[in-house]
Amino acid sequence: RPMLPAVLNACDAARDAALERLFTFLRIPSISTDPAYAGEVKRCAEHIAADLAAIGLDVAVYPTEGHPMVVAKSRESHASGPHVLFYGHYDVQPVDPLDLWETDPFDPRIVERRDGTAKIVARGSSDDKGQVMTFVEACRAWIEATGKLPVPVTILLEGEEESGSPSLDGFFKAHGDVIAADFALVCDTSQWDAETPAIATTLRGLVGEEVTITCADKDLHSGSFGGAARNPIQLLAKILASLHDDDGRVTLPGFYDGVPEISDALRAMWDGLDFSESDFLGEVGLSIPAGETGRSVLEKIWARPTCEVNGITGGYTGKGFKTVLPSKASAKVSFRLVGTQDPLAIRKAFRAHVEAMLPADCKVEFHEHGASPATVLDVSGEGVSKARQALEEEWGRPAVLVGMGGSIPIVGAFKRRFGLDSVMVGYALDNDQIHSPNEKYELASFIKGTRSWARILGAYGNLS
Ligand code: BES
Ligand code: ZN
Numbered sequence: 001r002p003m004l005p006a007v008l009n010a011c012d013a014a015r016d017a018a019l020e021r022l023f024t025f026l027r028i029p030s031i032s033t034d035p036a037y038a039g040e041v042k043r044c045a046e047h048i049a050a051d052l053a054a055i056g057l058d059v060a061v062y063p064t065e066g067h068p069m070v071v072a073k074s075r076e077s078h079a080s081g082p083h084v085l086f087y088g089h090y091d092v093q094p095v096d097p098l099d100l101w102e103t104d105p106f107d108p109r110i111v112e113r114r115d116g117t118a119k120i121v122a123r124g125s126s127d128d129k130g131q132v133m134t135f136v137e138a139c140r141a142w143i144e145a146t147g148k149l150p151v152p153v154t155i156l157l158e159g160e161e162e163s164g165s166p167s168l169d170g171f172f173k174a175h176g177d178v179i180a181a182d183f184a185l186v187c188d189t190s191q192w193d194a195e196t197p198a199i200a201t202t203l204r205g206l207v208g209e210e211v212t213i214t215c216a217d218k219d220l221h222s223g224s225f226g227g228a229a230r231n232p233i234q235l236l237a238k239i240l241a242s243l244h245d246d247d248g249r250v251t252l253p254g255f256y257d258g259v260p261e262i263s264d265a266l267r268a269m270w271d272g273l274d275f276s277e278s279d280f281l282g283e284v285g286l287s288i289p290a291g292e293t294g295r296s297v298l299e300k301i302w303a304r305p306t307c308e309v310n311g312i313t314g315g316y317t318g319k320g321f322k323t324v325l326p327s328k329a330s331a332k333v334s335f336r337l338v339g340t341q342d343p344l345a346i347r348k349a350f351r352a353h354v355e356a357m358l359p360a361d362c363k364v365e366f367h368e369h370g371a372s373p374a375t376v377l378d379v380s381g382e383g384v385s386k387a388r389q390a391l392e393e394e395w396g397r398p399a400v401l402v403g404m405g406g407s408i409p410i411v412g413a414f415k416r417r418f419g420l421d422s423v424m425v426g427y428a429l430d431n432d433q434i435h436s437p438n439e440k441y442e443l444a445s446f447i448k449g450t451r452s453w454a455r456i457l458g459a460y461g462n463l464s
Contacts, residue, residue: 164370208369302403
């Protein structure tokens with residue numbers, strides 16, 4: 001007896017209630033990187049744990065050195081395998097600059113457009129709470145319509161993905177056995193476009209560094225001391241500018257060790273995608289590609305390593321003007337990695353480079369913010385082939401295989417530590433403004449994402 005039609009109906013019938021549940025999740029400001037929000041992150045873990053328990057899963061919240069991990073397990077399933085591990089994150093990025101938000105980032109709302117489409121606006125709507133809920137709602141619909149899940153499911157929700165996943169190792173050491181599965185499903189990436197689903201084949205790695213330079217031991221009058229005392233902002237700017245050459249290449253010695261050229265087959269596949277560089281940049285108000293000369297935009301974001309300055313502070317940045325010669329300046333710098341680039345070697349090379357440019361009477365302090373290597377996924381398994389087929393049934397067109405410029409540290413850790421492969425299916429769009437003001441998630445992504453997972457889970461259990 002077919003089950004899937006009833007499950008898809010249950011997904012559709014639950015739409016308003018599902019949105020209400022997503023909104024409750026979105027109202028909790030679970031900003032993992034800012035210690036001031038630690039209580040909210042914990043509250044968010046407890047909230048989502050309770051929601052998972054309400055659909056009949058066995059739930060545990062594991063404390064870590066940082067924010068908690070939430071693990072939920074199915075009790076029963078129609079088929080005995082494969083056992084899938086779903087991963088998502090319940091933490092979100094900081095909201096600043098707050099004044100650029102049109103509405104309160106933690107007061108989610110639906111904005112309907114003239115053309116009949118609608119978006120959900122809130123911090124975390126796309127990255128990653130909305131995406132997490134597509135899977136949770138698909139599970140809920142299976143249980144509601146058929147009494148159980150198609151296959152055994154474990155759900156793992158992390159609370160510090162957005163701050164570099166510092167507690168993964170400790171959690172895996174202490175509780176690695178609770179996430180045993182045949183393969184992982186990860187919902188934290190984008191579609192190809194609004195009509196075309198995608199499965200990600202690569203993620204870049206990331207090294208995060210914060211550097212603080214101190215020159216004079218106190219702030220000074222820039223008239224009394226300027227010209228004689230060194231300015232840390234100017235020194236820092238010079239150091240940061242020296243990280244790239246005129247061809248957009250990173251200058252750190254050994255930086256390109258382990259960076260492969262993409263294969264002809266991959267190049268042909270990417271050339272076959274209908275991608276317009278000018279539209280991609282045009283969407284964000286730009287027209288001149290930056291970065292390495294002689295590389296395509298897709299290659300730059302999917303297959304090349306980068307160095308970006310994510311933040312810089314120092315001196316007087318308040319209203320008006322202040323003639324100060326500051327004592328300190330600092331910057332947050334991240335490197336995106338590909339191939340087999342070694343995060344620790346890159347951190348070391350960066351620190352050595354800064355130290356070499358530092359005058360003997362100045363000081364530097366470094367603070368690390370995560371390190372994860374790049375990941376290439378195996379897309380030859382049944383996890384991917386069945387997901388592709390199910391996606392095609394929902395979307396009416398084939399899913400494309402794409403690279404991803406972003407990073408999700410746990411995906412590489414799953415493989416290195418447990419030999420666990422991941423199937424990465426996400427329903428975000430490039431214009432969702434993740435990490436940016438006015439983040440949104442398309443209502444259609446939420447609805448079709450839920451239906452897609454319902455189909456994918458059915459496919460794994462050979463249930464139609
Ligand atoms: N959802 C993103 C990852 C992502 C971004 C995938 C864009 C595909 C396209 C994730 O939440 C994220 O932002 N990760 C961080 C990880 C970092 C802090 C280690 C990232 O990529 O900056
Ligand atoms: Zn993110």
